[in-house]
Amino acid sequence: MLSEREWITINNILLELYSIDDIHILFQRIMNVLHSLIHYSKGYITLLDDNEHIREDMSFFVGMDEKIIRKYISYYFDDDYLRYLFEISIETTIFQDTKIVSEEMRRETSFYKNFLEVIGGQFGCGLLIIHNGKLIGILSLFKSINMGDFTEKDIYILDILKFHIENMLKKHLSSNDGINTNDKFFEDAAEKFELTLRETEVLKLLCSGFSNSGISDMLAVSLSTVKTHIYNIYTKTGVNSRAQLINMIFNEK
Numbered sequence: 288m289l290s291e292r293e294w295i296t297i298n299n300i301l302l303e304l305y306s307i308d309d310i311h312i313l314f315q316r317i318m319n320v321l322h323s324l325i326h327y328s329k330g331y332i333t334l335l336d337d338n339e340h341i342r343e344d345m346s347f348f349v350g351m352d353e354k355i356i357r358k359y360i361s362y363y364f365d366d367d368y369l370r371y372l373f374e375i376s377i378e379t380t381i382f383q384d385t386k387i388v389s390e391e392m393r394r395e396t397s398f399y400k401n402f403l404e405v406i407g408g409q410f411g412c413g414l415l416i417i418h419n420g421k422l423i424g425i426l427s428l429f430k431s432i433n434m435g436d437f438t439e440k441d442i443y444i445l446d447i448l449k450f451h452i453e454n455m456l457k458k459h460l461s462s463n464d465g466i467n468t469n470d471k472f473f474e475d476a477a478e479k480f481e482l483t484l485r486e487t488e489v490l491k492l493l494c495s496g497f498s499n500s501g502i503s504d505m506l507a508v509s510l511s512t513v514k515t516h517i518y519n520i521y522t523k524t525g526v527n528s529r530a531q532l533i534n535m536i537f538n539e540k
Contacts, residue, residue, distance in 0.1 A: 298530030306496025314347035327428040383412040
């Protein structure tokens, strides 16, 4: 469904996103990246508080003015006709409005009339981002009637990215709690694939977005030594690229 060039683009994007530590920069970059891959008109990504309400300080909105954002947070978010999905989803889930609610029923809801039509976002899709059975964030994208509904390819791209986005949010939440859950991923990988201590150090830096020369500088070893470690890691884990390595480390369940 994707061309080789599109796969390369996504691989490069993932490497960049995993290297971003600031949550606000990360959210802005995620939305910009999605706009280049999925041509939406409005959207947002947010973390939720313990009561599953939008955290304004941890949100990034695209294509909506301040007045609309305020109304959405204070009223329309709770009025969403897909709200029931929050209660029944147990893992990170893709949603597409028109696949869940009939067009006739959607058009009769107050959420559609008072929010979606007003912003020109009649078609919607996105992610419910869930960790340990708890909803921790939402990513929503909208298209206007003139743009048409989200395509099968759009949803496929979201499916590729969904667990990566979940892991990025988990990483941020864990760092705020003073817990580095990524270490557990690396420890498990080191044990499973029998990586040496140095290979594990290289693995961490690879997954943090460091270049070969950057790893060389960080570990004070030659570039050829770094390449040897990377070759050994790829051989032991059975991958052929950094993107495959990141996917294997963070998404294997």
